[in-house]
Amino acid sequence: MTLLLRTVVLFFAIATLFLGSGGERVRKHQSRSQPEKTVTVMVKKTQGRVSYEVESKVVTDPFAPLGELLKQRGEDCPVIVILPWDATFREEMDIEVIASKVGLKTVRSFLYKRDTGFMVEMKWGPSIPFTTNPPLD
Numbered sequence: 001m002t003l004l005l006r007t008v009v010l011f012f013a014i015a016t017l018f019l020g021s022g023g024e025r026v027r028k029h030q031s032r033s034q035p036e037k038t039v040t041v042m043v044k045k046t047q048g049r050v051s052y053e054v055e056s057k058v059v060t061d062p063f064a065p066l067g068e069l070l071k072q073r074g075e076d077c078p079v080i081v082i083l084p085w086d087a088t089f090r091e092e093m094d095i096e097v098i099a100s101k102v103g104l105k106t107v108r109s110f111l112y113k114r115d116t117g118f119m120v121e122m123k124w125g126p127s128i129p130f131t132t133n134p135p136l137d
Contacts, residue, residue, distance in 0.1 A: 037077075039069050039104075040056075041053070041062060041066075041080070041082070041099075042082050043081065043082065043084065043092075045086065045087065054066060062098055063098055066098065066099055066104060069104075076105055078106045079099050079104050079107045081099075081108070081109040082110050082112050082119065083111050083112065083122075084111070085113040096109060109122045
């Protein structure tokens with residue numbers, strides 16, 4: 001009888017070890033709030049001048065509105081920056097620097113081409129020395 005009892009106890013110990021009690025999944029699910037709402041920043045160029053829309057509101061300087069959104073949604077709130085196709089690297093970098101100075105951590109930038117209706121994500125990689133034959137990956 002003790003051999004059978006030991007086998008059953010060992011079986012349940014191994015099953016609990018591999019499958020877990022399920023309590024972790026319940027706690028993780030309970031601690032998760034609703035998915036974070038994305039902050040959208042549109043950069044527009046009109047007659048060579050740059051203007052900004054933060055959450056569909058036209059602003060002259062995006063610093064203050066992004067700071068308010070940081071207070072409301074936290075530093076991990078994702079920020080999507082949409083720039084016109086003819087935007088310069090400086091204009092793209094300016095808005096990323098503003099968002100990082102405010103304290104927002106997750107910023108993704110996209111270039112949008114109105115006539116095709118498509119956009120492309122811009123990703124910054126590591127700096128490499130100038131060469132006419134850069135690495136392929």
